[in-house]
Each structure stands twice: as structure tokens, then as C-alpha cells.
Amino acid sequence: MTARLRFSANLGFLWTELALPDAIRRAKAAGFQAVEFQWPYETDAGAMAEALRETGLPVLSLNTRKGNPGEFGLSALPDREEEAREAIEEAFAYADKVGAGAIHVMAGIASAGDVEPTQRTFDRSLHFACDLAERSGRTVLIEPLNARDAPGYVLRTIEQAATIVSRVDRPSLRILFDCYHVQIEGGDLLRRFQQHRARIGHIQFAAVPSRTEPDEGEVAYDRLLPLLVSEGWNGFFGAEYRPREGTDAGLGWKRRFEGHCDRGIAADNLMERECMHADG
Numbered sequence: 001m002t003a004r005l006r007f008s009a010n011l012g013f014l015w016t017e018l019a020l021p022d023a024i025r026r027a028k029a030a031g032f033q034a035v036e037f038q039w040p041y042e043t044d045a046g047a048m049a050e051a052l053r054e055t056g057l058p059v060l061s062l063n064t065r066k067g068n069p070g071e072f073g074l075s076a077l078p079d080r081e082e083e084a085r086e087a088i089e090e091a092f093a094y095a096d097k098v099g100a101g102a103i104h105v106m107a108g109i110a111s112a113g114d115v116e117p118t119q120r121t122f123d124r125s126l127h128f129a130c131d132l133a134e135r136s137g138r139t140v141l142i143e144p145l146n147a148r149d150a151p152g153y154v155l156r157t158i159e160q161a162a163t164i165v166s167r168v169d170r171p172s173l174r175i176l177f178d179c180y181h182v183q184i185e186g187g188d189l190l191r192r193f194q195q196h197r198a199r200i201g202h203i204q205f206a207a208v209p210s211r212t213e214p215d216e217g218e219v220a221y222d223r224l225l226p227l228l229v230s231e232g233w234n235g236f237f238g239a240e241y242r243p244r245e246g247t248d249a250g251l252g253w254k255r256r257f258e259g260h261c262d263r264g265i266a267a268d269n270l271m272e273r274e275c276m277h278a279d280g
Contacts, residue, residue, distance in 0.1 A: 004037030004080055005225055005257055008060050010204065010240040014247045019043065021051035028055035030251055032259075034236050036063040037100070041090065045097035052098060061102040061141060061176075063200060063212075064091045072145065073106025075129075076122035076154040078114065086126050092132045102139040104176055104203060105129050107154035118154055123168055131169035139201050143176035146184040157185050158192050165199045174201025178240065183208045183219055197232060204217060206241035213241055215253040222257055 009027035011020060027035050035057050040048065048155045050060060057148055059232060064087045067074045074084035091103045105126060110118045129140045144161050145153045161175045177200045179189055193200070207217035214221040225237055225255045
């Protein structure tokens with residue numbers, strides 16, 4: 001079985017010293033096959049679109065605004081619902097201009113006693129976002145964030161995300177499976193990916209616990225990522241990590257992963273799996 005690993009550069013983390021249009025060009029030069037953004041709203045969308053046309057890179061996703069400093073989104077906060085809808089509309093409008101395929105709707109931080117109103121508010125926000133997505137052919141993503149990095153975030157585990165996707169029950173709603181967050185919140189990455197595969201719309205990764213290049217720490221991504229492909233994942237893997245000493249200096253992992261030949265375990269038997277070398 002042959003499998004190709006395709007990587008997307010998250011430009012909220014990589015080449016942050018550059019203006020976003022220049023970071024897009026640098027991602028292309030480094031051999032990434034797609035890009036994704038966090039909060040690109042202060043950058044002129046026309047300049048972004050020009051860099052994307054020049055490089056031919058697709059935009060996988062961007063986030064709704066976080067809100068005020070220290071916040072992690074608005075969409076589940078009962079007293080911020082109008083502001084949350086404005087942020088969702090803003091994200092879709094920007095996505096139209098740059099061709100982004102998905103919107104990550106950020107839930108926000110709520111107190112422990114607000115579970116029911118928070119849940120109802122988040123559901124309404126997601127229905128609103130899905131209405132826009134289904135008119136424009138886009139996907140809505142929700143992402144569990146671990147309690148260490150985002151204390152109090154409404155959505156913490158992959159299981160909670162799966163429950164929300166099932167409850168909201170919209171075809172455009174999917175889970176962003178960030179291996180870094182999922183590993184911190186319970187680990188068992190392969191099994192949990194298998195369990196929730198049908199609901200997953202994007203995958204991201206970074207070293208655990210450092211959140212640096214994926215060539216250190218407790219997750220063997222050189223083995224895990226080919227296994228996820230063998231389990232049916234045919235999308236991109238989003239590199240969302242903090243470089244230790246500059247983005248360019250730390251890209252050795254990418255060359256190794258693209259050339260890595262996985263000799264893994266198939267579902268019921270052992271077999272050799274040959275990986276194709278990615279172009280560039």
C-alpha cells in the first residue's frame with residue numbers, strides 16, 4: 001500500500017516574523033502543499049489572494065476571532081452571542097476573499113456553572129455557522145483545546161466534540177483533531193482517531209509536551225501519521241507548532257517524514273507499507 005503525507009503550514013505559528021503574504025510564499029518554497037491561518041483579519045485580503053494565486057496553495061482554514069485579550073472565542077458565551085455571530089460572518093466573508101475551505105468556530109471560556117446555557121448558545125452559533133457553510137460549500141470545524149493551555153475552554157476532549165457534532169447534526173460540521181491537544185487530554189491517539197474518523201475534518205500536530213517541531217517528545221509522529229493515512233485519512237496534516245530556533249532551521253522533520261517508509265501493523269496482519277516520497 002502506498003501513502004503520501006501531505007502537509008499544511010499553519011501560518012499563525014510558522015514564519016511569524018514575515019507578513020502573511022510573504023509567509024505564504026515561504027511555505028511554498030519549503031514544499032508545503034497547503035496553508036492555514038489563525039486570525040488573518042488585519043492583513044489585506046487582496047494581498048493574501050495574490051500570494052495564493054502566485055503559489056497555487058489552497059487555504060484549508062481560518063479561525064473566528066478570539067475576542068478580547070486572553071479569550072479563546074465567543075461562540076459559546078451566552079452574553080456574547082451577537083458579537084459571536086458578527087465574528088462568524090467576518091470569518092466567512094474573509095474566507096470568500098481568500099478561498100478558505102473551512103472555518104474553525106472558537107467556543108470560548110466559560111465558568112463551570114454555565115454548562116446548559118453555554119451548550120445551548122454554542123449549538124445556536126454552530127447552526128448559524130453551518131447555515132453559512134452550507135450555502136458556500138464550506139466546512140465548520142470545532143476543536144477541543146487542552147485544559148493546560150486553555151483553562152476553562154468550553155470544549156476540552158474529542159469525545160465532547162463528537163457529542164456536539166452528533167447533537168447539532170449538520171453535514172458541514174466536523175472536528176479538528178489536533179494530536180497535540182488530544183494527546184494531553186487522554187492520549188490513545190490512534191484508537192480515538194479510529195473511533196471518531198467519520199466526524200473528523202482536519203488534523204493538526206505538534207510535539208508533546210513542548211509544542212515545538214514534531215521530532216521530539218512522547219508522540220512518534222513518523223509512525224503515527226502514516227498509520228492515520230492507512231486508516232483512511234486522505235487529507236492534509238497541519239503543522240501547528242512553535243519552532244525552536246526559526247521555522248526554516250527546524251524543517252528537517254518534514255524531509256524525514258516525507259521519506260519515511262512505515263513498516264506498521266495493518267488491521268489484522270503484519271505487512272510492509274511503502275511510502276511515496278512527496279514532491280518538493
